[in-house]
Amino acid sequence: YRTFAPSFHNSTGIVRLKPKLANSQNVHIAIHCGSHVILWAHSQGREIRVTMHRAAAAIAALACLGTVTAQAPGLYISEVMEGSGFNKAVEIYNPTQAPIMLSAYKLGITINGGNTIERNFTFASTATVAPGGTYTVCHSSINPSFAPQCDLLQTFTTHNGDDAYSLVYSGMGPDVVIDRFGSLGADPGRGFTVCGVGSSTADNTLVRKPSVVSGNTNWTLSSGTNLRNCEWIIRPQNDFSNGGTHTCVLPFGSLFISEVMEGSGFNKSVELYNPSRTALDLTQYTLGKTVNGGTTLESNYTFASGTTLGAGATFTLCSNRIATSLQSRCTVLTSFISHNGDDVYSLVDNRQGAIIDTFGRLGADPGRSFTVCNNTVATVDTTLIRKPTIFHGNPNWGQQGNSADTCEWLFRSQDDFSNGGVHSCVLPGGSLFISEVMEGTSFNKAVELYNPTTAAIDLSNYLLGKTVNGGFVIENNYSFPAGTMIASGGTYTLCNPSVSSAMTTSCTVLNS
Numbered sequence: 441y442r443t444f445a446p447s448f449h450n451s452t453g454i455v456r457l458k459p460k461l462a463n464s465q466n467v468h469i470a471i472h473c474g475s476h477v478i479l480w481a482h483s484q485g486r487e488i489r490v491t492m493h494r495a496a497a498a499i500a501a502l503a504c505l506g507t508v509t510a511q512a513p514g515l516y517i518s519e520v521m522e523g524s525g526f527n528k529a530v531e532i533y534n535p536t537q538a539p540i541m542l543s544a545y546k547l548g549i550t551i552n553g554g555n556t557i558e559r560n561f562t563f564a565s566t567a568t569v570a571p572g573g574t575y576t577v578c579h580s581s582i583n584p585s586f587a588p589q590c591d592l593l594q595t596f597t598t599h600n601g602d603d604a605y606s607l608v609y610s611g612m613g614p615d616v617v618i619d620r621f622g623s624l625g626a627d628p629g630r631g632f633t634v635c636g637v638g639s640s641t642a643d644n645t646l647v648r649k650p651s652v653v654s655g656n657t658n659w660t661l662s663s664g665t666n667l668r669n670c671e672w673i674i675r676p677q678n679d680f681s682n683g684g685t686h687t688c689v690l691p692f693g694s695l696f697i698s699e700v701m702e703g704s705g706f707n708k709s710v711e712l713y714n715p716s717r718t719a720l721d722l723t724q725y726t727l728g729k730t731v732n733g734g735t736t737l738e739s740n741y742t743f744a745s746g747t748t749l750g751a752g753a754t755f756t757l758c759s760n761r762i763a764t765s766l767q768s769r770c771t772v773l774t775s776f777i778s779h780n781g782d783d784v785y786s787l788v789d790n791r792q793g794a795i796i797d798t799f800g801r802l803g804a805d806p807g808r809s810f811t812v813c814n815n816t817v818a819t820v821d822t823t824l825i826r827k828p829t830i831f832h833g834n835p836n837w838g839q840q841g842n843s844a845d846t847c848e849w850l851f852r853s854q855d856d857f858s859n860g861g862v863h864s865c866v867l868p869g870g871s872l873f874i875s876e877v878m879e880g881t882s883f884n885k886a887v888e889l890y891n892p893t894t895a896a897i898d899l900s901n902y903l904l905g906k907t908v909n910g911g912f913v914i915e916n917n918y919s920f921p922a923g924t925m926i927a928s929g930g931t932y933t934l935c936n937p938s939v940s941s942a943m944t945t946s947c948t949v950l951n952s
Contacts, residue, residue, distance in 0.1 A: 515540055516619040516655035517607055518574060518686040520599075521645040522631075523678040526581035528597040529590065530605055530621075533686045534569035535653055536839075542567035542575060544611030549596070550604040553627030557606050561596040576684050589684035601631025601642025607655060619655025620662070621646075634663045635670035637912050645675035650687045676913050695725055696797045696833035697787055698754060698863040700779075701823040703855040706761035708777050709770065710785055710799075713863045714749045715831045722747040722755065724791055729776070730784040733805025737786055741776045756861050769860035781809035781820025787833060797833025799824075812840070813847035823852035828864040872897055875931065883938035886947065891926045899924040899932060918951065 518533035530547065534540050543565045548557035561577065569575045578590035579597045587593065599605070604622030608615050622632050622641060631642030640646070652671045656662040664670025675682070698713035710727065714720050723745055728737030741757065749755050758770035759777045767773065779785070784800030800810050800819065812818035830848050834840050841847025852859070875890035887904065891897050900922050905914035918934065926932045935947035944950065 514609075514618060514654065515545060515569065515607060516648070516652070517605060517621050518648045518688075519576075519645065519682060520605065520621050520641070521678075521680055521683065522599060522601055522642060523645065523680070524643070525583075526579040526598075527583055527586065527678050527680070528599055529576055529578040529582065529586070529680065529683060530597055531574050531576040531683065531686065532569060532607065533574050533648070533688060534571060535688045536571060539571060540569045542569060544609060546608040546610050546615070547577065547596070548606040548608050548617075549599065550606070550622070550624050551599075552602055553625060555625050557608070557624075559596070560608070561594070567592075572688075574684055574686050583678075586680045586683060589680060591684075601639060602628050604632075604659075617657050620657050620659055623659040632659075632663060634672050635674060636664070636666045637674060640674050640912070643677045645677070645679045645682075647673045647675060647682050648686070648688075649673055653688060674912060694789065694796060694832065695720055695722075695749070695787060696826065696830070697785060697799050698826045698865075699756075699823065699859060700785065700799050700819070701855075701857055701860065702779060702781055702820055703823065703857075704821070705763075706759040706778070707763055707766065707855050707857070708779055709756055709758040709762065709766075709857065709860060710777060711754050711756040711860060711863065712749070712787070713754050713826070713865060714751060715865050716751055719748045719750045722749055724789065726788040726790055727757070727776075728786040728788055728795075729779065730786065730800075730802055731779070732782060733803065734784075735803050737788070739776065740788075741774065752865070754861055754863050763855075766857045766860065769857055771861070781817070782806050786835075795835045798835050798837050801837040810837070812849050813844050813851070814842055815851070818849070818851065821854045823854070823856045823859075825850045825852060825859055826863070826865075831865055872899075872902060872926070876933075883936045884940055884943065885936040886933055886939065886943075888931050888933040889926065890931050891928060896925045896927050899926055904934070 514536070515532055515534055517530060519529070519531035521527060521529040532542075532547075542563035545563060547561040547563075549559050549561075550557055563575075567575065575591045576589060577592050577594065577597055578586065580593040580595055582590065582593070602622075604620065604624055606617045606621075607619040609618050610616075622628075629639065631639035634640040634646060649671055656671060662671045664672075694716065695712055695714055697710060699709070699711035701707060701709040712722075712727075722743035725743065727741040729739050729741075730737055747755075754771070756769060756771045757777050758767065758773050760773040760775050762770065762773065782800075782805055784798065784802055786795045786799075786802070787797040788794065789796045800806075809817045809820035812824065818824065827848055827850055834848065840849070872889055872891055874887060876886070876888035878884060878886040889899075889904075899920035902920060904918040904920075905916070906918075907913065907915050924932075931948075933946060933948045935943065935950050937950040937952055939947065939950065
């Protein structure tokens with residue numbers, strides 16, 4: 441595997457790879473960018489020669505920037521209901537911060553262990569999945585009480601437990617499967633085994649776990665071998681309580697560009713921010729620069745060995761000729777920081793060989809400035825600061841917003857460095873979780889819930905389910921009374937009514 445930045449000669453970009461091959465060996469390669477197949481190539485003797493026209497390369501680069509990112513994964517299948525009668529549904533989830541057009545995707549079905557996708561469902565040209573939203577495809581004869589949770593009613597979803605679904609990206613080049621539910625090539629009988637539970641795709645609803653943030657085309661890994669290592673939660677037949685919504689807990693993002701100052705003279709700076717809970721080794725990253733609409737990273741800043749960035753901290757690179765009065769806010773002074781409004785900075789994760797954040801767009805000189813938030817002179821003679829709600833990078837400049845409300849940036853006046861060296865980032869606080877379980881003598885039993893967020897939570901929106909003796913489904917539920925709240929940073933403790941009297945003061949409610 442090799443990552444490279446092609447150089448352009450006239451109308452084409454030429455890349456030569458020289459693997460250790462015998463002259464008689466033939467090699468066929470596919471060059472991918474994320475899930476996109478950009479082009480095919482073949483060997484010529486011991487040299488693999490790839491020729492790509494400039495226009496194709498530009499399109500491929502744009503596609504690449506929109507897909508190669510661990511922080512902004514693409515669409516995936518979040519729920520499949522295989523209920524009684526025509527209670528059949530497939531839900532698709534968008535974990536990214538930008539809407540995704542479904543017209544570039546297809547939902548394929550394979551029945552009874554077939555080897556290929558046998559039928560495809562294509563989405564309407566206007567079908568869109570909002571950021572953090574779902575698109576649920578249901579059978580047209582589904583129980584009417586479920587219909588409000590569906591985005592589309594049709595006859596495509598007529599599956600049984602031994603049928604497989606494939607989510608396919610078809611927007612560029614050959615079709616690419618990006619997620620799969622079930623496997624191809626062997627009929628499992630009544631249903632596929634998931635989480636170690638035989639035939640669990642029959643007469644059940646399967647919901648992707650909140651910890652899953654992207655698709656998985658390897659059904660063996662996705663289905664797992666037990667309840668811990670699988671990607672799915674098994675719900676009872678006809679359970680559509682989660683239909684039309686999905687919970688996904690994205691991992692806190694990695695390093696991103698939090699501020700860029702393009703001021704007068706040499707008042708130039710680029711600030712990086714670490715939103716994670718642990719220190720980052722900056723030697724694993726590179727800051728690349730491209731000037732005047734270039735197509736590749738033309739120069740790079742590499743961090744000195746041992747350079748780390750603490751959790752919630754910034755690293756600010758400034759021009760070595762920045763105004764003396766501003767230098768106290770800089771981490772390092774370097775001649776690398778020398779840009780105008782039409783230049784691009786790209787943050788690269790060296791471990792992935794991928795751009796994880798960008799400021800500006802490669803491939804086209806915008807003139808004096810790039811457009812940001814519908815402002816055509818946004819990156820010249822100004823300071824741009826990432827909004828506090830942004831907690832990871834975005835390698836697709838086009839998805840960083842078109843209006844003041846939707847864009848990722850705030851504007852400050854020329855030479856405004858008042859925020860330099862510090863950054864505000866409001867990390868998502870997660871949701872309710874079980875913080876303590878006591879299994880003591882006799883009736884000394886308790887379950888404690890904790891609210892890690894910055895706001896009170898209405899517990900009537902939650903259920904506490906119980907499964908006994910190794911059962912496969914939630915067998916009974918505790919419902920919280922209407923109006924029951926748990927404060928920010930607070931706990932709610934349910935205890936057995938016969939718990940030791942000395943412990944009752946620590947209980948919020950006593951319940952059998």
